[in-house]
Amino acid sequence: MTDKEISEIRRRFRPDRTNITHIAGCYVSDNREIIARFDQPVATATENEREKYMALLKRSLSGGQGKNLLDITFQTAQVADSDEHRLLMNLRDSGLKNESVLDQFFETVVQSLAMETNYVILLAHDVYDVPYKGRDGGHMADGSDTQFSYIVCSICPVKLTKPNLCFDAHEQTFHLQTQDFVVAAPELGFLFPAFDSRSTNLYNALYYTRSADNVHEDFIEAIFRTEPPMAAADQKETFQLMLSDSLEESCSYDVVQTMHSHLSDLIADHKANHDPEPLVLTKQQVEQVLESCGVEQAELESFDKRFDDEFGADAILSPANLIDAKQMQVSTPDVTIKVNPERKDLVETRVINGAKYILVRADDSVEVNGINIHIQE
Incomplete structure (x- = not known):
């Protein structure tokens, strides 16, 4: 998916633009026990709740491609006949209304994912009437002839808030606020199928990881059965x-x-x-x-x-x-020099009388611990 295609789907996650009717969820403990299952109708949620749900789902389509957003590619044989692809297709095609399919998905996630805190799995299904794009690149809403049916998943840590002093207007004093469990930004998630060339691509999914250092390989293996990027x-x-x-x-x-x-x-x-x-x-x-x-x-x-x-x-x-x-870094075990990439010419290496040196030309001001110094001849 291109940045423009990702942005086009991200714009769907607004209460006035989405066709999401309900959000299926599963609350899981840090020792891999399902605490609760829920199905939240969007229509009965408050405006603030709808906005929060949409923001959490949208967050799983954010970040840099190749770092936070990774392409997952299925083999042809997987698309033709495999349990993992069939599960994702059943989730999408059922509109998240098949309880046995949801149970299977939630159990697969719970068994594959190790989290340090409790977490919640959020699933939503949307059908997007893809507008025709004119020659000028503009969208023509009345020219839609394609639908993109997809699911998006966000897996969010649930964290205990820190105790804080809060002002009580009635008593005109401060009291310790009660600690609550709150849903944090997603740790990982995915979009299936991919939205390539502004149409459905069943051979790909778009995977999200908050940390570019941890792609949650066990989750990818369990859900997609592909080699983790x-x-x-x-x-x-x-x-x-x-x-x-x-x-x-x-x-x-x-x-x-x-x-x-x-x-x-x-x-x-x-x-x-x-x-x-x-x-x-x-x-x-x-x-x-x-x-x-x-x-x-x-x-x-x-x-x-x-x-x-x-x-x-x-x-x-x-x-x-x-x-x-944004920077180059030259290091020895005891010294680190950070260099503006546009001024890499200021640094050179040289061997003088058999000793190796890193030379930094200092034509402008030089500071040591914030103190401007002069270099004597």
Whole structure:
């Protein structure tokens, strides 16, 4: 799904735009016991309650693609005949009104998900009359000829509030507020099926994780029966180790600086061009950058093999997962230097009389612990 398609579905989660009639839910304890099942009709909820429910569901379609929002792809055989795909289809096609299907889904989630707190599973079904898009990109509400029927799931921690002093207007004094269990923002969730090319794609789901470092692999395995995508933090660490190990002594400051500049430029250009398609990076693109830095053929072959082993030969990566485009960092065990990416030229490495140095040109003011100092000749 593109950013525009995700945004189009996100706009559905407003009381005046949605066709969601009820929300199916399950309240679960931290030791994997179902505390309560509920079915909340939207029509009987207060306006504030409706807005809260919609906000929690909408939150499962937020964040960065490749970090918080991950594509889940089903194999053709799964779509044709598999328990996991059939369960999701039955949830959608029943409009969340089949109790046995809901029980099966809730039990699958409970058995696969370990949470430190109690949590609530929220499920909603919506049918979207997809408006026809004109040549100018505008939507024509009266030109709809496609319906997108989908479910969205948000799994939210339920946390105990901290005790606070609150003002009692009647007694004109402060009292300790009673602690309550409140529903927090979703930890994970998903949309099924995907909304690709503004139409239904039964071969994909859009998965959400609040933490880019934890994709909840057991949940993905249980619900989708697919290999979990590598977490963004793991992608970054793997890419860094892959460069240093395969290039060995050729992995110089200049090589890493050039790679950082190239990826930063890709990210900046993609943002400036407002490209709706996700930004991707292939193995061939990385190798072209390394080759331009003068990396030897043997080291390129080593990188090629390592890439295939770690990510897969045809893998595509998100540049934003591999670097921090806002800064470069040069570190030793005892010193850390943070560098503005636009001024990477201020730093260089050099060997002087056999000793290795990191040199930082200091033409402007220099501060130590916030104190402006002067560098003597």
